[in-house]
Amino acid sequence: MTAAAHPLVSTAQSLADDLLAPNAARVDQEGVPASHMAAVRRSGLLGMSAPREYGGAGAPDPVAREVQEILAGACCSTWFVQTQHHTPVRLLARSELPVRERLLGPLASGELLAGIAYAHVRAFPRVPVRATAERDGWRFDGTVPWYTGWGLNDAMLLAGVTDSAEIVFAFADAREQPGLRASQPMQLAALTAARTVSLELDGLRLPEESVVLRTPQEKFALLDLPRSTNASPAVFGVAYAALRVLEAAGETQTARALRGRLDEVRRQAYDLADHPVPHERVAERLALKTRSYDLMRAATTAAVVAGGGRTMDVHHPAQRLAREGMFLLVQGQTSVVRRAHLDTLTEIQEA
Template identity: 75%
Template sequence: MTIAAHPLVSRARRLADDLLAPRAAQVDEEGVPVSHIEAVRRAGLLGVSAPREDGGAGAPEGVAREIAEILAGACCSTWFVQTQHHTPVKLLAKSELPVRGRLLRPLATGDLMAGIAYAHVRRFPRVPVRATAERGGWRFDGTVPWYTGWGLNDVMLLAGVCERGDVVFAFADARERPGLRPSPPMRLAALTAARTVSLELDGLWLPEESVVLRTPHESFARIDIPRSTNTSPAVFGVAYAALRVLENAPQGAEPAAALRADLDEVRRRAYALADHPVPHEHIEERLNLKTRAYDLLRAATTAAVVAGGGRAVDLRSPAQRLAREAMFLLIQGQTAEVRRAQLAALTQTRQSGESWPGPG
């Protein structure tokens, strides 16, 4: 079976065409509704990567990428909320600790929705959230700068760094409680709809049974490097959505065709590296392809705005929304290494006076 013919991909396309894309402008202004997350759950997409024996689909990674592209291109805010769910599911599937038995099946079936609160660990040796062993469990103190899906998620995967430098990952209920206080929803230039807050932790205590992983920071970083240097499928999803807008604009068909050919090639190469059996190899090539994909994303969304003229900056126009989503994706999941590569690529482009040279 090809990826395009997979039943979950077909469901994702129907969901995108029938619900997400038609309501994307409304969601951008009003926020992701619970009904959108429920629709993603009913389609079986929350369990795409979860093991079959635990209630998931056990689908190949290529299927998960295709679904992510489809959702991001249709409604990036909805994609961003639901994409948080998949990392906790994958981590639980690899765990042998008691929390696996309690949470994996309800997360795989979509009966529960998970968010993530651990991006701050990438700031090490800075420690925004400290984890301290206490009373047969762990106490968490500090600030989680970004937490997406507040009010939509049931549980969160929270991480803190303990005194010896280990990273402690544990599950907590995603609700205000003693020791956990959310900020008001953040007003962002893009994806405000995704209900992002910061979290103040002041003695939040979680039992040992909530822990899913404890690992040295060096081990976390080693796993995180290939994950952060691969290109997000959302970049391709939003870029292709912008090209569809461009194709339908006056004088847009020819530039859209040229950009699509370049984007297709970068996508092919980026996904081939994502599937490479040794994830820590070809880091420089992964970064190069990621920055090229970003360049094409900017070009596609900017071209959609240019071709649309004054109409493109109307809040009802998809062109301006896609351009703002592209700006957001430039920094989503960004690490210091990725930032350096992006800035170097932008500097080289400016010095050469050229756009990226294209595949090959």
């Protein structure tokens, strides 16, 4: 079965067509409603990468990528909230610790929705969140700069770094509690709707049975490399959505030319994402990632240009997609990705 023919892809497309895309402009201005996340929970998409024995679909990576493209192109804010959920699910599926039995089933079914609070560990040797072993568990102190889905999520995957450079990943309830305080929702240039806050941790205590992984920082950095250097399906989703806006404006020739180039970069990027050694060919991954950024930027810019002054209306899809594209340029960014992208932009200017 091809990814496009998989039932979950059809489910995602129906959700996008019937709910997400028609309401994307309103959500962009007002915020992701709980009703959107309830629809995502009911859809079965939250368990697409979970093992079947835990109620998931066990879908292969090409299906997961296709689903993420569809959702991002329909409503990037809703996509961003739900995409956080899949990392905890995948991590639990690989874990052999007791927390797997407690949480994997509820997360796979959509009974629980999870977010992530661990991107800050990529800042090492700077340590924004410190994890300290105590008699019956762990204490977390510091600041989580970004946490998305506050008020929508039930659980969060939190990470801190120990004095011995070990990263501790543990689950916590996604609510204010002793040792955890959330900021006011951030006002962002794009995706304010996704309810992003910062979290202040001052002695948040979690029991040992909440831990899902403990790993040396160097090992985590190696495992995290493909996540940060592979092209994001969301980038392709937003780019294709912009091309549809361009086509609707009558600019079919421009859309056709950009689509052909985008299709080819997408094919190459996904072929490389499926390479059996995920931390190899980093330079090629980065080149395709930055190329995908270039084409997304070209597609969203073309949609704005074709729509003229009308696109300055905040409800026009072209400018929303352009802002969402700007967000995706820095989402999940690491120093390696930033350097590669800036070097590419410098080469373009010199050429």
